[in-house]
Each structure stands twice: as structure tokens, then as C-alpha cells.
Amino acid sequence: MxxxxxxxxxxxxxxxxxxxxxxxxxxxxxxxxxxxxxxxxxxxxxxxxxxxxxxxxxxxxxxxxxxxxxxxxxxxxxxxxxxxxxxxxxxxxxxxxxxxxxxxxxxxxxxxxxSAKSGKNSKPQLEGFPLIELYFYSSDRKKGIKRIRCAGYTDNPKIANLKLAQSVTPADIKRWASKIKTIFGDTKYVWKKGKECLSYSGQIARLQGLEGYAYVQDPADGIALFTALLKIFDSTPDPDGFNKSGTTSTTKYKKPTKEVTVAGEKIIPDEKRPIVDVEFERAVLKLPLLKKPILLVKKNVVIYK
Structure with a gap:
């Protein structure tokens, strides 16, 4: 049954x-x-x-x-x-x-x-938070650097004791390094640098530790770059924080081709806003109380153990 x-x-x-x-x-x-x-x-x-x-x-x-x-x-x-x-x-x-x-x-x-000694209408400073720097290079070694603050973290015991921020731990650093490897290293992330200027600013951007700008070939590339940076901390950008700026001049950022004489030596000046693809190479962490940067990732390998 x-x-x-x-x-x-x-x-x-x-x-x-x-x-x-x-x-x-x-x-x-x-x-x-x-x-x-x-x-x-x-x-x-x-x-x-x-x-x-x-x-x-x-x-x-x-x-x-x-x-x-x-x-x-x-x-x-x-x-x-x-x-x-x-x-x-x-x-x-x-x-x-x-x-x-x-x-x-x-x-x-x-x-x-x-505490900042700044002028009228200046924006709040982000100094004091640990800083992650990502380095990008082209095949001919043209360089691009992007920075993001570790908002809400500190290496200062006094600040941590006052509960104004969390103390940075080795586990935090390993987590950030792993994220960078996945987002930038494994994908061989390419930042398409150009003459367009896309900025990301506002209260939310400052709280995220990512107020700044990037020279890009297209605004969509810039949004993708800022989005990738914020993924390190499982965050997303504020859509209203993006602004595009440019110039009507057709010669202002033109690539220099004529030699000029500087201190008796003939040189061709560097291009101000080159159109070039720069690929992710490495990332470092800078702690305010530590004298030298911590190498986190090189290409697609986590260095920090």
C-alpha cells in the first residue's frame, strides 16, 4: 500500500x-x-x-x-x-x-x-584614504594612470579607534588585488585614450573615492572605465555624475610634427591628448603611513600574498 x-x-x-x-x-x-x-x-x-x-x-x-x-x-x-x-x-x-x-x-x-587649505568653492579633499593606482601602457610605452581611493578604510589606528573608518587588513588587500586581476588583468583591459574629456564628479563620486576625469575617444569608453574601477569595491557609478567637455578648436590638441629648440636642443613636443590604446599592466596600493607602495597585481597575476 x-x-x-x-x-x-x-x-x-x-x-x-x-x-x-x-x-x-x-x-x-x-x-x-x-x-x-x-x-x-x-x-x-x-x-x-x-x-x-x-x-x-x-x-x-x-x-x-x-x-x-x-x-x-x-x-x-x-x-x-x-x-x-x-x-x-x-x-x-x-x-x-x-x-x-x-x-x-x-x-x-x-x-x-x-583641514584643507583650499580656495573658495573648492571640493572636499579625498586625501587620507588609502589609494589604489592602476597603470596602463601602449606598445610604445605611452602611459595612462587611474586612481581610486579606498573610501571608508584607513591605516591610521587613531581614525579606526574613533570608528571613522575601518582598518585596512591583509584580507582587504587580497580581496582588492583579486578583483583587479579579474576585472583588468584577466581581460587585458584596454583604455582607449583620446581627445574627449569625460569627468565623474559630485557628492556620490567623492564618497566613492573616484572623483576625476579621463581622456577618451568616446564617452562610452570613459563610462566603462569608471564603472570597471568601481567594481573593485562592488560599487556602481552615479549616472548623473558624468559630464563631457571638449573644445571647438581643430588644432589645440593636434599632434606636434615641427621641431622646437629647447635649451639648444631640437625636440618634437609630446602630444597633449594622444589617441592611443593603453593596456593594463599593474596596480599598486599606497597607504598614507607606509613609505613605499604595495604591488598588488602585475598583468594577470596577483603579487600580494
Whole structure:
């Protein structure tokens, strides 16, 4: 006699532990408790020597603006860097881990902005974050360099202790090296340099550590280049952050062919914006406290072990 199979049950009984709730909680938080982190973050920063609050400390605050729905994934908050200044705020969203990353990046940005001796309307500095440099070369050794900051990471123990950024670990470096090998090395990535100038800028670009520009033959090539760089950190570019600029002159960036005399020697000046394909060759990591760069990848081989 064939026994009847029990009916499949796709829901959990009320008295059973809610696996669905646990999964939903993991999606919302990213495995990180924002509220616990916030309790520590809002404590005044202390001078490591005197143990007294730093004089420029301003207490932040946030308001939770997450829609009250059962299917909600993530949180929406309005973050105020200074709780007494209602005019300066940022609308942030994502998992708990995402929110922590956004706030630490904003804090790092503000610290750099306050300390930078810059002119009117200058953009916040990205100095202080670890820096990855990627080198590209043509067959005749013309060079291209692209840089991206490791936003949200630091090699400075003081900054890490204040929870303004995560300490860079060997595991982080290995992960970045592996990503670069896959994205640039294995594909023999080619940057098509040209006379067009495509820039990537704005608040999101700065928070991603990738505000800058590239000379390209076509804007689509530039977008692809910035997209590839951001893949190192599993991020994507802001579509509204791209701008194209150029010139109406037909001679401004023309390849020089006439010799000029410099200090008694005849030379042909280098082309300002050559049309040339440069292929990925290597990538290095520069840490502010380390005196020499760390070689991460050479062609399609991970060097950092």
C-alpha cells in the first residue's frame, strides 16, 4: 500500500522560530547593528593623551524615515552631521552596514574639508584614504594612470579607534588585488585614450573615492572605465555624475610634427591628448603611513600574498 505524501507547507506555524523573519532581518541590516554602532559613534571623540573631548567635536543626529511596510528592506534616514544645524543634512538609505559606511565616509570627508587649505568653492579633499593606482601602457610605452581611493578604510589606528573608518587588513588587500586581476588583468583591459574629456564628479563620486576625469575617444569608453574601477569595491557609478567637455578648436590638441629648440636642443613636443590604446599592466596600493607602495597585481597575476 502506497502511503500518501504529506502536503508541502510553505509557511511557518506561529509557534515555530521565524526563519523568514531572520532572513528579512539579515537583508535589512547587512549583518550589522546600526543602533549599537550609533551609541558608540555619538560619544564625544576623546584626545588620546588628555582623554578630554576634542574641541571641534559636534554631536550628530538622525531621524528614521523608513516607510512602515512589512516588505521593507533596508532603512531610510536623514543624517545631520551637527544636531544643532537643521539646514545641513543627508538623506541616506541601505542596510545597516551601508548606513555606517555612508556616515563614516561623510565624517572623513568633513574632516578633510575642515583641514584643507583650499580656495573658495573648492571640493572636499579625498586625501587620507588609502589609494589604489592602476597603470596602463601602449606598445610604445605611452602611459595612462587611474586612481581610486579606498573610501571608508584607513591605516591610521587613531581614525579606526574613533570608528571613522575601518582598518585596512591583509584580507582587504587580497580581496582588492583579486578583483583587479579579474576585472583588468584577466581581460587585458584596454583604455582607449583620446581627445574627449569625460569627468565623474559630485557628492556620490567623492564618497566613492573616484572623483576625476579621463581622456577618451568616446564617452562610452570613459563610462566603462569608471564603472570597471568601481567594481573593485562592488560599487556602481552615479549616472548623473558624468559630464563631457571638449573644445571647438581643430588644432589645440593636434599632434606636434615641427621641431622646437629647447635649451639648444631640437625636440618634437609630446602630444597633449594622444589617441592611443593603453593596456593594463599593474596596480599598486599606497597607504598614507607606509613609505613605499604595495604591488598588488602585475598583468594577470596577483603579487600580494
Amino acid at each position: 502506497i502511503s500518501k505524501l504529506p502536503e508541502k507547507r510553505l509557511t511557518l506555524d506561529r509557534d515555530e522560530p521565524s526563519l523568514l523573519f531572520a532572513v528579512n532581518e539579515l537583508l535589512q541590516t547587512g549583518g550589522f547593528d546600526f543602533d549599537e554602532w550609533w551609541k558608540e559613534f555619538v560619544k564625544p571623540s576623546l584626545d588620546p593623551k588628555t582623554k578630554k573631548p576634542l574641541p571641534n567635536w559636534t554631536k550628530p543626529k538622525f531621524t528614521d524615515r523608513t516607510p512602515k511596510t512589512e516588505k521593507n528592506i533596508g532603512r531610510w534616514i536623514r543624517y545631520y552631521p551637527d544636531k544643532n544645524d537643521e539646514t545641513t543634512f543627508y538623506d541616506l538609505s541601505g542596510t545597516d552596514r551601508d548606513l555606517v559606511h555612508h556616515i563614516t565616509a561623510l565624517t572623513y570627508q568633513q574632516a578633510s574639508e575642515d
